[in-house]
Amino acid sequence: MLDALLSRLIRTGALVVTYDDGRTASFGDGSAAPVRIRLTRKAARKILADQALGLGEAYMDGDLIIEDGDAWAFLELIGRNYGNRPKLSGPLKALTRPIKRRLDQLNDRAAARRNVAHHYDLSNELYRRFLDADLQYTCAYFPRPGMTLEEAQAAKKAHVAAKLCLNPGDRVLDIGCGWGGTVLELARTYGARATGVTLSIEQLTVAKERAEAEGLADRARFSLTDYRDVEGPFERIVSVGMFEAVGVPHFRAYFDQVARLLTDDGVAVIHSIGRGKGPGATNAFTRKYIFPGGDIPALSEVLPAVEQAGLRVADLEVLQGWHYAETLRHWRERFMAERAWAAEHFDERFCRLWEFYLASAEMGFRYSGHMVFQLQLTKRQGVTPITRDYIAERERAALAAPPLQRTG
Numbered sequence: 280m281l282d283a284l285l286s287r288l289i290r291t292g293a294l295v296v297t298y299d300d301g302r303t304a305s306f307g308d309g310s311a312a313p314v315r316i317r318l319t320r321k322a323a324r325k326i327l328a329d330q331a332l333g334l335g336e337a338y339m340d341g342d343l344i345i346e347d348g349d350a351w352a353f354l355e356l357i358g359r360n361y362g363n364r365p366k367l368s369g370p371l372k373a374l375t376r377p378i379k380r381r382l383d384q385l386n387d388r389a390a391a392r393r394n395v396a397h398h399y400d401l402s403n404e405l406y407r408r409f410l411d412a413d414l415q416y417t418c419a420y421f422p423r424p425g426m427t428l429e430e431a432q433a434a435k436k437a438h439v440a441a442k443l444c445l446n447p448g449d450r451v452l453d454i455g456c457g458w459g460g461t462v463l464e465l466a467r468t469y470g471a472r473a474t475g476v477t478l479s480i481e482q483l484t485v486a487k488e489r490a491e492a493e494g495l496a497d498r499a500r501f502s503l504t505d506y507r508d509v510e511g512p513f514e515r516i517v518s519v520g521m522f523e524a525v526g527v528p529h530f531r532a533y534f535d536q537v538a539r540l541l542t543d544d545g546v547a548v549i550h551s552i553g554r555g556k557g558p559g560a561t562n563a564f565t566r567k568y569i570f571p572g573g574d575i576p577a578l579s580e581v582l583p584a585v586e587q588a589g590l591r592v593a594d595l596e597v598l599q600g601w602h603y604a605e606t607l608r609h610w611r612e613r614f615m616a617e618r619a620w621a622a623e624h625f626d627e628r629f630c631r632l633w634e635f636y637l638a639s640a641e642m643g644f645r646y647s648g649h650m651v652f653q654l655q656l657t658k659r660q661g662v663t664p665i666t667r668d669y670i671a672e673r674e675r676a677a678l679a680a681p682p683l684q685r686t687g
Contacts, residue, residue, distance in 0.1 A: 281323045284330075288363050292356045297346075298323070307356075314356050315347035330364075335564035335639070339632045350631075351611065351638040358642035386526040386572045388505050392478045394524065394572035399457075399479040406458070408620060409613035414458035414485070417520030417550065418603040418651045428609040433678065436464050439517060441673035442548045442594065442655045444663055445469045449514040452476070452540060454506045455521025459486030459499065466490075466499040468677070471515070476504040507532065511540035515547070522551035523573050527580055534588035537656065546593070546663060547656040552603070553578055555648040569636050578652060585656065593663050594655035600644035603651055607641035 282304050285294065289306035293313035297303045299320055305313070322342035325333030337343035338350065345353055386394065410416055411429045419431035420438050439461070443451070447470035453462045456475025459482070465471040477483050483503050490499040506521075516537055525533045537547050554577040561574050578595075585592060614621070614633060622630050643649045657663065 280327055284327070289356065289360050290363050291359055294356060313347065314345065314353050316353060317344040317346055318342070329563055331562035332564045332567065335568070335635050338635050339568075339628055341628075341631070350634045351641075354635075354638045354642050358646035361642075361646045386524065386529060388507065390572060391505060391524065394570070395478040396480070397571055398569060400481045402624070403458075403481050403485055405621065405624075408617040409610050413460040415460050416457055418552070418598065419606040419609075420598065421602055421605055428606070431606070434674070436461060437674045437677040438670070439519060439548055439550060439653070440465065440469060440677060441670045442546070442653065443515045443517060444546050445471055445515060448472060450474075450512070451515040451517065452509060452511070452513040454509075454516065454518035455524070456482070456486060456501060457520075458482050459489050459501060461517065461519060462486070462499045462501065463489060463493065463495060466495050467493065472498050473500070475499070475501045476506060476509055477501065478503065478505065507536060509536070509540060512542045512545075513540050514542050514545050516541055516545065517548050519550040520552075522549055523575060524570070526572060526574055527576065530576075530581060530584035531587055534584045534590060538588045538590050538658065541658060543658050544662050545658065547590070549654040549656065551576065551652060553597070553650050553652045555600075555650045564639075565636070568632060575649060581654070585654070590656045590658065591660065592654060593657045594653075594667065596653045598651040598653070600648070600650045603649070604641050604644040607637055607644065611637040611641065
């Protein structure tokens with residue numbers, strides 16, 4: 280059965296599979312050097328039962344061993360052939376999947392905090408070892424080739440800040456502030472009075488320490504607060520890479536809260552991963568081991584909630600999946616350079632889990648139609664400039680100017 284599945288899937292390139300009874304099977308057209316793997320019978324059964332979950336668990340548990348190549352090469356081969364994958368869902372699954380998807384995303388306050396702790400409270404040192412120096416754990420922005428990760432993350436922050444149309448002294452809310460990098464940048468560089476909220480105790484500790492160390496604690500404040508419990512108002516609201524944790528059942532409440540907190544002449548910028556091919560469900564491996572409660576939304580699900588909340592879309596930009604694929608490549612390469620440290624402080628299974636996660640996520644953006652969208656929201660017309668030229672102009676000025684002189 281697995282041979283039949285792989286024969287339909289792997290058409291380009293070459294995959295050689297050795298089973299635990301010694302039998303070998305080859306798949307593909309041989310147009311590239313083969314990736315060779317060894318599979319136990321247990322792994323084969325898992326993959327047949329649930330392709331994404333079974334494949335990830337088999338690699339993580341050592342039941343799938345890559346003998347020639349690595350996790351990236353294996354998953355890149357699958358990604359390249361993604362369009363050939365068989366559609367296994369029958370009519371019953373087609374009916375129940377949307378219901379299950381919504382149940383998986385019932386992120387009340389308690390569930391949201393548990394889900395955040397699962398991923399973000401692992402170890403601050405772990406993230407320091409593969410992120411950029413500012414601890415940006417969201418899609419970087421590569422407007423020109425050859426940029427370093429640090430340069431691309433700085434470009435992302437300048438791009439978002441340009442869309443916020445900041446003025447010195449603006450009250451800014453960052454929903455899902457991570458380790459505080461964006462809040463600190465807005466306070467340090469633009470003179471904003473910025474507040475960041477997170478549900479991660481580990482992130483909160485680091486963010487506060489950074490603000491104190493830079494002498495910015497009076498303008499860069501952080502708290503352990505659910506976005507639903509924030510009190511305003513704010514002239515500007517930003518959220519970078521947190522919306523994926525909201526869940527479709529809570530979209531209306533999320534945008535209602537943004538509208539309630541935003542002043543009448545305010546601007547909000549929401550940056551999120553998106554599905555370019557319409558609504559779909561997060562694969563079982565990612566949902567179980569990486570981001571429980573998380574989901575990648577489609578714009579067709581997001582925009583109705585924006586409109587129902589009384590907000591206007593002043594600008595919508597789609598960053599092609601290449602930007603996040605490159606970000607993930609940098610993270611994966613840095614993680615692999617620190618793999619010995621991770622094995623010592625966690626274990627080998629954890630390392631294989633993260634290898635699989637980072638490589639498979641990269642393939643999602645290279646081959647599965649994932650992208651990033653940035654929504655600029657206002658309550659009325661005339662709050663932002665009438666053409667988009669100002670975004671690039673302010674980015675260039677921001678990246679060239681010294682701190683506290685980057686206005687507008």
